[in-house]
Amino acid sequence: MALLELSVVQFKNYAESRFQFDSGINCIVGDNGSGKTNLLDAIYYLAMTKSAFQAVDQQNIRQSDDFFRLEGVFEHEAQPFKIYCALQTGQKKIFKVENKPVERLSEHIGRVPLVLVKPDDSYQLNEGSEQRRAFFDHVMSQISQPYLNSLLRYNHALKQRNQLLKQFAEKHWVDHDLLTVYDQVLLTEGHSIAQARSEFMQTFEPVFVQFYRNIADKQEPISLTYASHFADPEFATAFKAARPKDLAMARTTQGIHKDDFGFALQGLPLKKFGSQGQQKSFAIALKLAQFEVLRQAKGEKPLLLLDDIFDKLDDKRIAKLMEMMASGTFGQVWMTDARPERSHKLLKKVTASKRFFYIRQGACEQVEQG
Amino acid sequence: MMQFSSKLIEEAVAQIAKLPGIGKKTALRLALHLLKQDEPFTQTLAEALLRLRREIQYCQVCHHISDAPTCSICQNSQRDRSLLCVVESSQDVLAIESTAQYKGIYHVLGGIISPIEGISPADIQIDSLLSRFPSPEIKEVIFALSATMEGDTTTFYITKKLKPFEVKVSTIARGIPIGSELEYADEITLGRSIIGRTEYE
Ligand SMILES: Nc1ncnc2c1ncn2[C@@H]1O[C@H](COP(=O)(O)OP(=O)(O)OP(=O)(O)O)[C@@H](O)[C@H]1O
Ligand SMILES: [Mg+2]
Ligand SMILES: [Zn+2]
Numbered sequence: 001m002a003l004l005e006l007s008v009v010q011f012k013n014y015a016e017s018r019f020q021f022d023s024g025i026n027c028i029v030g031d032n033g034s035g036k037t038n039l040l041d042a043i044y045y046l047a048m049t050k051s052a053f054q055a056v057d058q059q060n061i062r063q064s065d066d067f068f069r070l071e072g073v074f075e076h077e078a079q080p081f082k083i084y085c086a087l088q089t090g091q092k093k094i095f096k097v098e099n100k101p102v103e104r105l106s107e108h109i110g111r112v113p114l115v116l117v118k119p120d121d122s123y124q125l126n127e128g129s130e131q132r133r134a135f136f137d138h139v140m141s142q143i144s145q146p147y148l149n150s151l152l153r154y155n156h157a158l159k160q161r162n163q164l165l166k167q168f169a170e171k172h173w174v175d176h177d178l179l180t181v182y183d184q185v186l187l188t189e190g191h192s193i194a195q196a197r198s199e200f201m202q203t204f205e206p207v208f209v210q211f212y213r214n215i216a217d218k219q220e221p222i223s224l225t226y227a228s229h230f231a232d233p234e235f236a237t238a239f240k241a242a243r244p245k246d247l248a249m250a251r252t253t254q255g256i257h258k259d260d261f262g263f264a265l266q267g268l269p270l271k272k273f274g275s276q277g278q279q280k281s282f283a284i285a286l287k288l289a290q291f292e293v294l295r296q297a298k299g300e301k302p303l304l305l306l307d308d309i310f311d312k313l314d315d316k317r318i319a320k321l322m323e324m325m326a327s328g329t330f331g332q333v334w335m336t337d338a339r340p341e342r343s344h345k346l347l348k349k350v351t352a353s354k355r356f357f358y359i360r361q362g363a364c365e366q367v368e369q370g
Numbered sequence: 371m372m373q374f375s376s377k378l379i380e381e382a383v384a385q386i387a388k389l390p391g392i393g394k395k396t397a398l399r400l401a402l403h404l405l406k407q408d409e410p411f412t413q414t415l416a417e418a419l420l421r422l423r424r425e426i427q428y429c430q431v432c433h434h435i436s437d438a439p440t441c442s443i444c445q446n447s448q449r450d451r452s453l454l455c456v457v458e459s460s461q462d463v464l465a466i467e468s469t470a471q472y473k474g475i476y477h478v479l480g481g482i483i484s485p486i487e488g489i490s491p492a493d494i495q496i497d498s499l500l501s502r503f504p505s506p507e508i509k510e511v512i513f514a515l516s517a518t519m520e521g522d523t524t525t526f527y528i529t530k531k532l533k534p535f536e537v538k539v540s541t542i543a544r545g546i547p548i549g550s551e552l553e554y555a556d557e558i559t560l561g562r563s564i565i566g567r568t569e570y571e
Contacts, residue, residue, distance in 0.1 A: 156519050163485035178483070178491060181526045185519070 001112055001300050002332050003043060004080065005073040010062040011045075012038040012054075013362035020367075022355035025325070025333045025347065027370070029340040030359030036336035039359065040116070040305045043334065046072045046083045047112035047303065049095060049105040058089060062362075074112060076300070083112070106152060110142045113294045113302035115287055119312045122283035126271050132261040139290045140200055143297045147196050150189045154256065157185035162251045169250040179243065187236055190256045194230030197259065201226045207292050212285035215320050216278065222270075225262040229254050277314070284317065291330070301331030310337050310346065318346065326350045344370065431502075433478040433495050435460045443467075443475060450474045452509040455564070456499065456528070458482055458521075462514060472564045474512070477502070482515060482524040496528060503535040510538040512567055529570060540567040 002023050008014045013035045028036045037053070044052045045060070054060050061068045067088040074081055084096040095102040102108050124131045141148040161182040168174045205224045212222050229235055235254075242254045263270040263282060270282055294302045310318060324330065326349055337343040340356065347354055347370070358366040374380040379401055386397035404412050428434070429441035436442070443449060443463075453474025457463055463476050481494040502508065511532060515521035529539050542564055 153519060160485050160519075160523070167485060167490070175491065177530050178527055181523050181530070184526070185523075 001303060002075040003072055003303060004075055007071040008042050009069040010065040011042050011068040011070055012060060012062060015362060017364050022353050023332055024352035025354045027343050027354060027356045028334060028336045028359060029343060029356060032338050034359045035362040036359055037307055040307055040334055042070050043305060044116055046070055046085060047114040049108050052116055057087060061087060061089060106148055109148055113142055113298045115291045115302050116305040117287045117309060118307045122280045125283045125286060126279045129260045133259060136261055142294060150192050153185060154189040154193060157182050158252055158257055165246055165250045168247060186255055187239060191230060193256045194228045198226055204289060204293055208285055208289035211288040212281060215285050215317055216281040221266050223264050225264060228256060228259040304330050304333045306335040308336055310342055322346055322350060432476045433480060434463050434476055451507040454508045455512045455514055457514050482520045483527060484520045500531055508537060510540060513541045539570040541570050542567045
């Protein structure tokens with residue numbers, strides 16, 4: 001997979017810019033706040049149908065304008081294809097592939113496999129179990145449409161059921177038949193989700209462990225764990241038995257929305273016992289493992305977006321990453337850096353073709369083949 | 371913001387633009403069109419709208435829009451009373467009628483169950499549907515609700531409630547794309563759907 005051309009119109013701080021990307025390494029440089037991360041986000045948007053940073057979709061529209069438009073020319077097995085996205089204030093988002101409207105946005109997920117490494121990965125992945133679930137859901141959704149559909153159905157039913165529980169609590173009245181309708185969806189979809197997650201961990205863990213050891217340069221016994229209510233073969237009974245508790249708490253207390261992906265170092269939870277460095281290695285190894293499992297599943301290299309990694313990683317880990325880059329582990333790469341000299345220097349040993357984009361106030365000032 | 375030189379136009383445009391699918395620009399075009407016609411044209415239009423709103427009734431049996439206490443479909447002795455098709459809105463009845471493939475009778479729920487939107491079973495015509503049972507005539511209930519999770523939930527819920535009456539239950543074949551509403555399915559699809567319905571367990 002490759003992105004050859006990108007047009008960014010009134011997206012975040014960009015007025016109107018066109019980019020022709022290198023099939024190797026694209027280095028986005030410019031001052032703080034110039035729009036480097038925004039450019040990565042535009043790429044992410046075309047792959048994932050939403051921003052990686054801005055949860056309020058309308059706020060991706062440039063402040064002084066009332067719509068944004070993104071157009072990318074991608075290439076898959078030597079065949080170019082176009083992805084188009086436009087959003088106008090107060091209207092529904094328009095998403096097209098090869099000029100054909102995408103009926104359901106979720107169908108688009110996975111068409112352009114992509115990995116984004118961002119500065120707060122380490123914090124997020126080590127902190128909350130919700131973020132870790134989100135990470136695995138994000139990876140698995142890119143690989144499997146059935147998984148994504150189950151997840152959407154589950155989450156929707158969960159939202160409805162929780163709302164229903166709240167209403168019952170307020171009205172002091174219960175419609176057990178209606179709850180049962182939602183229970184059925186949660187149990188069916190939850191079961192396939194838990195099974196898919198557990199199977200996925202089998203493939204993911206060895207890949208992850210290998211990357212962790214490479215990055216940390218140590219043979220530390222690191223492991224991933226996955227815990228789910230559904231591991232219990234009698235879970236359907238337990239779920240039904242929890243109804244009085246659900247009614248009392250006015251929310252669904254059991255299910256895959258409580259699953260936990262854990263990380264352990266020598267059997268101890270990383271969050272509590274890992275050093276800063278170990279936690280960083282861990283986050284980057286997760287992202288690299290994501291790259292590798294996506295590559296295996298898709299039979300092609302995902303796009304790799306590296307935001308500000310030189311600021312966040314120490315020299316040793318940067319060196320490891322540059323080694324991988326030099327040995328051709330990755331395909332098309334975008335990396336941002338506020339210090340062009342540093343990027344030039346670090347990329348010197350990498351023989352892949354390189355292009356530098358100098359960004360200033362939401363516009364590309366200069367392009368340099370390096 | 372659009373600038374109008376006339377308060378009267380501004381008011382009319384604001385009202386017309388409240389209709390679904392009509393933006394300010396279209397509203398303005400419609401308002402100017404009315405001004406180009408003779409006065410009786412607008413008079414007749416306004417009266418028709420007022421009468422529609424004031425005199426329309428909902429069928430006491432099936433809740434479809436009607437000119438009389440019982441709608442023309444429920445009154446029609448040619449209709450097959452062994453088939454009952456459950457739909458969300460009167461618009462769905464009109465869509466199915468226009469296919470001329472279905473000869474049974476209807477029940478219009480007036481919505482589908484969605485706690486998030488504050489719509490519970492009590493807010494739609496479920497009780498009145500159940501009160502049509504046990505029925506000496508109705509042999510089969512066909513659910514033609516939208517292919518969304520809310521549509522599924524409603525179908526499933528009512529099916530549970532119909533259990534004691536031992537009536538055959540079916541759903542229309544899903545030739546309709548997921549997520550789309552019934553009213554967007556083209557007529558051929560809908561007609562075929564009713565013929566190719568599947569039994570519901
Ligand atoms: N909707 C928007 N309209 C206008 N400007 C926006 C919008 N959204 C974000 N911005 C601006 O974009 C700028 C941030 O851009 P970005 O995060 O891409 O910078 P950066 O080059 O990555 O900086 P850093 O080196 O600090 O990471 C901010 O000045 C922000 O105000
Ligand atoms: Mg940035
Ligand atoms: Zn009627």
